[in-house]
Amino acid sequence: MPDWLLPLLVPAAAALAAGLLVAAFLLARRRRGGVGEALAMLAGRLEALAATQERLAAATADRLRAQERLIADRLDEAAARTQAQAARIHERLAVIDSARANIEALGAQVGTLERILGDKQARGAFGEVQLRELVEDRLPPGGFAWQHVLSNGTRCDCLIRLPHPPGPIVVDSKFPLEAWNALRAAAEAERPAAARRFAADVRRHVEAIAAKYVLPGETAEGALMFVPSEAICAALHAEHPALVAEAARRGVWIVSPNTMWAVLTTMRGLMRDLRLKAEAHRIRVEVDRLMEELGRLDRRVAALRGHFAQMQQDVAEIETTSRKIARRGQAIQLVELPEDAPPPARAAG
Incomplete structure (x- = not known):
């Protein structure tokens, strides 16, 4: 049963019960002959019933307003969810459209490829x-x-x-x-x-x-x-x-x-590998040429060393001769010769 139907049924049931009570009371009083008291009591009952009905009507109105607010909130939530789902659906449709465009482009490329291969x-x-x-x-x-x-x-x-x-x-x-x-x-x-x-x-x-x-x-x-x-x-x-x-x-x-x-x-x-072998061969050739140059340098250094040794020997002989000449000059300076003396004989060597 819906929540909004119960507040409507309660006043109707109360009114029906009050009517049944009044009818029963009237029947009872009619048998006894106390119609006035019955009417007075009925009036009191009706006043109480009216007050009760007013309270029930106010409660029912409050319940209805609460139900309306609840239904409005739920409708707002449902509308928000619907909008969010619609937005997601639009996004997915956009993705699907993009994929469809890509598929169409791919189909065109495949067709072009088939024409090329044909x-x-x-x-x-x-x-x-x-x-x-x-x-x-x-x-x-x-x-x-x-x-x-x-x-x-x-x-x-x-x-x-x-x-x-x-x-x-x-x-x-x-x-x-x-x-x-x-x-x-x-x-x-x-x-x-x-x-x-x-x-x-x-x-x-x-x-x-x-x-x-x-x-x-x-x-x-x-x-x-x-x-x-x-x-x-x-x-x-x-x-x-x-x-x-x-x-x-x-x-x-x-x-x-x-x-x-x-x-x-x-x-x-x-x-x-072939390039490496070729480069290794070139390096081998260059190393052989370098070794030839080193051998030639050794021979020239040896010749220079011989020339230097000969030069040292010549310089030593020149120094020996110079010393001999210096001694002879000193000896000549020390000799006192008479004016009519014959010149001394020339020494050999």
Whole structure:
């Protein structure tokens, strides 16, 4: 029962009970003949009933006002919650609109990508762009060449310049995707034929790479077939392992962007080791030249030491002669000769 219904039922029940009492009292007094007393008593009862009804009406009004205030507060709270929920719903709708816009943009990009992959020249350019980013990120500038022309007149997408062995390695980025798209779009009954067509196209591409890009004495004994999709490369290895093994026997290794990254990292380490060996050889040559110069310096210092020793000996002999000359001069000064005396004989030495 609602809380507001009880205050309304209480006065009605009280009035009904009072009426029943008055009716019973009148019946009793009528039997006894005391109508006046009954009327007086009835008037008193009615006055008391009126007062009680007034009090009940006042209490009912208070209860109704309290219920109205309570209902108003609850309505305000409900309105506030509704507004907050509406605000959250608007925020979520904004997020959903943004996500929908992103999905539409992504769908447009996917459509553009499908058009690119559907066109053979655009697909080749797309694979070459991926390959270019990988190669230029991992290898030094002098370690590769784009659109290099081999001795047989064939222009390759990329030539990685490794020393012999193994020699320069050619990377081809023009993977055939028509058969793959047909295989993906084929119905269940048409999938075996589509799979055979896909394997045949890949086999022809492997044969072309082996014939054009594997040149004994000029390139390495193998070449790389770059597949610009991890899903296609995984499908090749999982569903056509015999084809992958046949390509390896022909010297064509199938690589995806991730495996190409690992291969380029290994090649980068090999090139760095070769550069270190070349620099070590240059250092060895310079050290040998330095040792030759040190030997030449030792010989010249020894010659200078000999010249210095000879100079010391000559100076000592000169000093000895000077001392002898000084003694002879003193002796000559001490000799007193007569005026007619003959000159003394010249001493030898």
